[in-house]
Amino acid sequence: MNEIENLIFDEAKKIGSLLIKWRRHFHEYPELSFKEWKTALFVEEQLKSIPGMTVSRPNAIIPNVVGKLANGTGPTIAIRADMDALPIQEENDVVYASKHRGIMHACGHDAHTAIVLGVAKVIAQLQDHFQGTIVFLFQSAEETTDEQNKSGACYLLEDGVLDDVDAAIALHMCPWLPVGHMQVHDGSSMANVDVFEGTIRGSGGHGAYPHEGSDPIWMLQYVLSYLYSIPSRKISPLEKAVVSVGEIQAGTSDNIIPTKVKLRGTIRSYEHDIRKCLTEEVTKAFALVAALGGEYDVHITRNEPALQNDTRVNQLIVSSIHDLFPQAHIHHKPFGLGGEDFGYISGRIPSSMFFLGCQRENEKKRELHTPQFDIDEQCLVQGTSILAATAFRYLNEEGEK
Structure with missing residues (x-):
């Protein structure tokens, strides 16, 4: 692990308990697509507490939140998290179970949001180590579309949020792999x-x-x-x-x-x-x-187009994983025929999403979109570290061209 990966991992570990706290807060108070107003407000408040962060709401009727950290001139990379939950009644007997009847984070978006908030916090501590801009996208409505057949990613694109962005990265919870395993795939990876x-x-x-x-x-x-x-x-x-x-x-x-x-x-x-x-x-x-x-x-x-993972961006993700977690297991295969509206973004700019192992130890896998879905929260520090390291790697390599 080189110096910057060491620093990133150390900062991520420092906020490990905060990542869990955030994730459990989102899990307790889930909101459906296009209705994530309280979630967006919480995210906005956390972003505004980060030194150097500028925060905006690009669309008054869609609860998308955008944060931006810039340090001099250079390339721009976006990191995306989806915030919406599903119309499912939770069956887990845990202290952080959903308090909203019939609504549940059954696809890991609570973890995605906590992780990208963590990335923002980690990167803010290390701003002197990159040149360029990092944009944090907290997106409404990945799971469904509105009357215009548009999801949250469509509005991010329409509102010009990605007009000046050179690349984008994201992750997804992976309940069929344990912590320490990741799934990466080039090209068409979701349907x-x-x-x-x-x-x-x-x-x-x-x-x-x-x-x-x-x-x-x-x-x-x-x-x-x-x-x-x-x-x-x-x-x-x-x-x-x-x-x-x-x-x-x-x-x-x-x-x-x-x-x-x-x-x-x-x-x-x-x-x-x-x-x-x-x-x-x-x-x-x-x-x-x-x-x-x-x-x-x-x-x-x-509806959404196929997720197209950029080969070079994937190489940066894989390199970051190897440097941060040399014992990690990387599985190179597509993610299945599920849909993912990050495909709209990957169709516009070089982008990649990887799947992060989150299966709870000694348990059968808790499938996505089921009332029993839950994660091993050890994955939160890993996801935060990988996304932050990939963003740094991209900015530094692009900046040298």
């Missing part, structure tokens, strides 16, 4: 996320006389068969592709054939051409209805 909503219409009728009308439930079986065959018969098995139906609504009685069936589902992919093919094939699946004597409509909404 394009699209949502389809379709309606199949028939005439309906009496359940005793199905031959006298047209039955949309009967038509549904052919649509479902086509949908589920898309990844295996229309897309190469070597590609990452998923089509899943998550909701079907039909009927009101056992002896009434309904006039319509509604269904909704998700489409996941990594690459642009596969995304395009999947949406076309989903539309074809519904088009089968016309040949069966029914009518249909289908609407596909494009």
Whole structure:
């Protein structure tokens, strides 16, 4: 470990108890997407207490918070944390369990926010060791979108927060790996996320006389068969592709054939051409209805793009991990077909997100988005150190060019 990594790790360890305190505060008082006003106020107050930090709210109607530390001229790197929780009732029996019924930090955003606050505090103590600017992004609404189909990252981009930023980094809790393990991957690492909503219409009728009308439930079986065959018969098995139906609504009685069936589902992919093919094939699946004597409509909404991790930024993360934690285990594989709106940022500037092992010792893994999700808080100092060291490494290497 060289001098700057030593200093970073020492500063991170000094605030270890504060990181836990912050994380537990956020966990106790979770707020849903676009409603993180108290969380944003807490973050803002903490940032304003840091010497040299300038703090802003770039949008009056979205609770995004931006902090900035600058030391002379040089490149600019952003570090992003998401702040929103999920509509899940917590089942953990812990002193810091959610006090807001039906709302829970089940995806680790409480830890992300605490860690990036910690990075800001650590870097403020070491400002003489870098030239350039570090921007701290505390983002609303990673988990969902508003009526305009925009998430919190969309507003950060629209509000010009990243216009002068050269690169961005972030992390995510990883419950399938223990503390001391990290997951890093170049290129497409999380999925394009699209949502389809379709309606199949028939005439309906009496359940005793199905031959006298047209039955949309009967038509549904052919649509479902086509949908589920898309990844295996229309897309190469070597590609990452998923089509899943998550909701079907039909009927009101056992002896009434309904006039319509509604269904909704998700489409996941990594690459642009596969995304395009999947949406076309989903539309074809519904088009089968016309040949069966029914009518249909289908609407596909494009949500966040695939997370594209920059190879060079990843190299800086990996180097920082090796210098800080020589015994760490780095797993080089993609993160899965979950969605991540950091993909909007990675599509604009060189960016990278890594997954930080947080599985609690001697326990089965507590999956993301479940009522039992929790973390081993030892990971907080690690995450703080890695992000801070990567930011320093980027500024120093870019500044020398």
